[in-house]
Amino acid sequence: MKFNATNVRASASAADLIFEALREAIFTGEIGAGEHLRQDALAEMFNTSRIPVREALSRLEQQGLVKTERYKGTTVTSLSVDEVREVFEFRALLEGEVIRYAVENMDDETIEKARRACDAFATETDSARYGELNRDFHYALYAKAERPYHLKIVSQALDRIESYLRAQLVLTDGMERARREHMGILEACIARDKERAAELTRAHILGASASLISFLETRENSK
Amino acid sequence: MKFNATNVRASASAADLIFEALREAIFTGEIGAGEHLRQDALAEMFNTSRIPVREALSRLEQQGLVKTERYKGTTVTSLSVDEVREVFEFRALLEGEVIRYAVENMDDETIEKARRACDAFATETDSARYGELNRDFHYALYAKAERPYHLKIVSQALDRIESYLRAQLVLTDGMERARREHMGILEACIARDKERAAELTRAHILGASASLISFLETRENSK
């Protein structure tokens, strides 16, 4: 007899929980850039020892969300405008290519799934969930590219700038524009027009980048 | 009295040293795919406790070089042919773009540095150093792209398949061909022809991929 394949073993370890909590806190801005994270304090906060805390911090560092210096501790990293711009540029290149692959394998089921994600994004009113629903839509399409490595890197790039992405979406026209552009991408996928889908995706990302960067720069200047 | 003969106390932390040692051992094949890594054994081997060992393993896991399952331990991951193919495909896309940026900013100093790296690669006789010198050449050019995030991802992709890359280079015509192709790329950079440099870089990577994969597949079939 074969046992039920439920993934009990994949249940989160303490390090997983701390990692997720910190990641989310950084994304929402609850922990601001430059802030110092002390291992002892975190261990106490999460009611564990330092061991899982260190593992979580190490993973955050690998993702570039924090930086730790020997004997000095770990701080939340802040990205410069140039760095943000570069990550968006990278995403435009990569996601454009990924959607091209995806359209090649596109089927009705995937389109249906993407349409639902698109609707969910368009009707959501809780701005805290914009980022998540935005990912849902794109990933629904990207899944069909059948390129797990590419997708992992896309995901990593999104993590790097997630907090900025969330900020961009809640800007006045960010959501409305994203809604429209998602529709366009979806239609190109339905028409199986991979070049148009790729071009729209690139434009979608670069447009968001431009709007975010102009926001960041005016904020920077007004300080 | 206990002697602590290891040079743990240099500048890198113990975890750094263990990480590097394991990484190199995996690259050279000293630790084969599927092999089991036990924390106790490693701690004893490096004359430390399990704490830095676990940190090193965690970092290796983040890079995808090993996989750990809860309460079961960590094993060296092996890539399927499809995965290897995908990483090469990814590199072709990304490195093609990176060299395009690099040519835009190209200067004589960089070309001189790349030429030296190219010569060093062409004249090296120790096959263990091929991989490193190959990286040196490409990075010398890529540096001028002034895209740190892109370069980090390139580096990460190379890490993922480093051991395969080394295997590919020591195949009979791998080195000779790489020599020729490096020359071509360098010349395109000198001519400031970014499209040709990009196309040659793509072809260089995809060619290596094709030759490696046919090698892997015949080996697979002959088993």
Add this chain to the structure above:
DNA sequence: TCAGATATGTTGGGATCAAATTGTTTTTGA
């Protein structure tokens, strides 16, 4: 024979201590 019990080994995580390093404060000497 084979399902269940048992033994053993490994990883996950806790607690506490020592060592190393950095930053801060206090003391000292000109």
Add this chain to the structure above:
DNA sequence: TCAAAAACAATTTGATCCCAACATATCTGA
């Protein structure tokens, strides 16, 4: 007085010993 030196505090890194959770192999009894 004030700059350099010394002492001190805070913090991270690592060691050691501990136990719990879980996996696997072996043994046992029907």
